[in-house]
Amino acid sequence: MSGPHTKGCDVDVAVIGAGPYGLAAAAHLHAADGLEIGVFGEPMSFWDKQMPRGMILRSPYVASNIADPERVLTLDDYSEQTRRELPKPVTLEQFVGYGRWFRDQALPQPQLDRRNVIRLERPNGHFRLELSGGERLSAHRVVVAAGIMPFAFVPAPFRGLPTELVSHSSEQRDLGLFRGRRVIVIGGGQSALESAALLHEAGAEVEVLVRADRIYFLRRARGILHHLGPITTAMFAPAEVGPAGISRVVSAPDWYRRLPRALQDRWARRSLRPAGAAWLQPRLERVPITLSSEVVRADERGGGVDLLLTDGSRRHADHVLLASGYRVEISKYSFLPQSLLERIDRVGGYPRLRRGFESSLDRLYFLGAPSAWSYGPLMRFVAGTEFAAPTLTRAVLGRRRPRRRI
Numbered sequence: 001m002s003g004p005h006t007k008g009c010d011v012d013v014a015v016i017g018a019g020p021y022g023l024a025a026a027a028h029l030h031a032a033d034g035l036e037i038g039v040f041g042e043p044m045s046f047w048d049k050q051m052p053r054g055m056i057l058r059s060p061y062v063a064s065n066i067a068d069p070e071r072v073l074t075l076d077d078y079s080e081q082t083r084r085e086l087p088k089p090v091t092l093e094q095f096v097g098y099g100r101w102f103r104d105q106a107l108p109q110p111q112l113d114r115r116n117v118i119r120l121e122r123p124n125g126h127f128r129l130e131l132s133g134g135e136r137l138s139a140h141r142v143v144v145a146a147g148i149m150p151f152a153f154v155p156a157p158f159r160g161l162p163t164e165l166v167s168h169s170s171e172q173r174d175l176g177l178f179r180g181r182r183v184i185v186i187g188g189g190q191s192a193l194e195s196a197a198l199l200h201e202a203g204a205e206v207e208v209l210v211r212a213d214r215i216y217f218l219r220r221a222r223g224i225l226h227h228l229g230p231i232t233t234a235m236f237a238p239a240e241v242g243p244a245g246i247s248r249v250v251s252a253p254d255w256y257r258r259l260p261r262a263l264q265d266r267w268a269r270r271s272l273r274p275a276g277a278a279w280l281q282p283r284l285e286r287v288p289i290t291l292s293s294e295v296v297r298a299d300e301r302g303g304g305v306d307l308l309l310t311d312g313s314r315r316h317a318d319h320v321l322l323a324s325g326y327r328v329e330i331s332k333y334s335f336l337p338q339s340l341l342e343r344i345d346r347v348g349g350y351p352r353l354r355r356g357f358e359s360s361l362d363r364l365y366f367l368g369a370p371s372a373w374s375y376g377p378l379m380r381f382v383a384g385t386e387f388a389a390p391t392l393t394r395a396v397l398g399r400r401r402p403r404r405r406i
Helices: 020-031 045-049 075-082 092-106 190-201 230-235 246-250 261-271 278-284 369-375 382-397
Strands: 011-016 037-040 117-121 127-131 136-144 166-168 182-186 205-209 295-301 304-309 314-317 319-322 364-366
Touching (some): 011 020, 011 117, 011 127, 020 136, 045 092, 075 092, 182 190, 182 304, 205 314, 304 319, 369 382
Parallel strands (some): 011 136, 136 364, 166 319, 182 205, 182 319
Antiparallel strands (some): 117 127, 127 136, 295 304, 304 314
16 A cells, blocks of 8 residues: 555555445545545455355346446446356356456555454544554544444344354355255245255255245336336336335435434335345245244254244254344444444444444444445445445545546
8 A cells, every 4th residue: 555645544544345335435435536545355255255156146237236436347347348248137156256357447456455354443533453464554534344244143042053053044155065954944035035946956955934924026027017117217216125116215315314214114124025036936836935934942953953933833954044134233343342332323233324424433434234224225235335435435525526537
């Protein structure tokens, strides 16, 4: 990294995390005149290491672009420049490749540091970052875009059971390892349903247990509301986060955050309701799915797991795969010490953010899922980078807008 711009700091802005939100923020900040930035973390590591092989993105193709200032680093640009034909929707492997190509195009190598931040402190007016390996750097501002991995939720009945018997879906990269074994998948959303399909296709004996009384499928291709021309455009934003009408408001976070809190919460629940992509249905035809089923007790027995359900029935599995989602709790970011957390105004596990994604601790910003309480459910999807990255950059620059690169 070159010399500091802000007096007394190694960088003006440190970005913790190099997933879609971290890369988008870094690309916009890099385009800003005179800013020295540093990006910390392995690029696209969560997508590459915590998602199962064979996964396909649930989001529409058009909503899977990582935002860059000039809008010249889209999936279409990646396809054209690398001569790769991309399917719609995009596969996991292709999305990871796209993210790393985006990194190479948008950021100079000196600004990228694959080391993790293991501790963030603010001993004086500046932030101090301790990196894996022991080196310390200072920054005037810090952007936390560290993803959702620490927020993986494990329901109470499964806590304390060994990981060889029970694991979260984010811990299984190769579902082919379960060939010939009986696996019960817990959950009714995309992760649960796609994991079940992949397990079945890999030769495992699978059953899905769903707490709800039905499964929702997203019917973009076949739903009548998606074939009404201008009416469809008026009802659905490209990201299609949320039902008709609500989708448009969700995709305008500055307006969404002005709504009464009760309405925001209600619309967030509707927009984030567990659902699977319609293209999963034929892949699940031979997979047993039991609805209105919740596990009340799980015990290790005979090298497997015995489950007691709410209706009194029992199941036995060689392994239980928890596709139980993520619950934001920023205190689970291991690099945030209690001394900093005490200075961050929080609602539940979320930071309460001001305009520009800034927390109550001046010059500390949060992007991605932790910003969803303040800016709405769009922030849980890659499509949210289109709003978050330029909004953050304008806040960092004050009223000046980022310089356009030629």
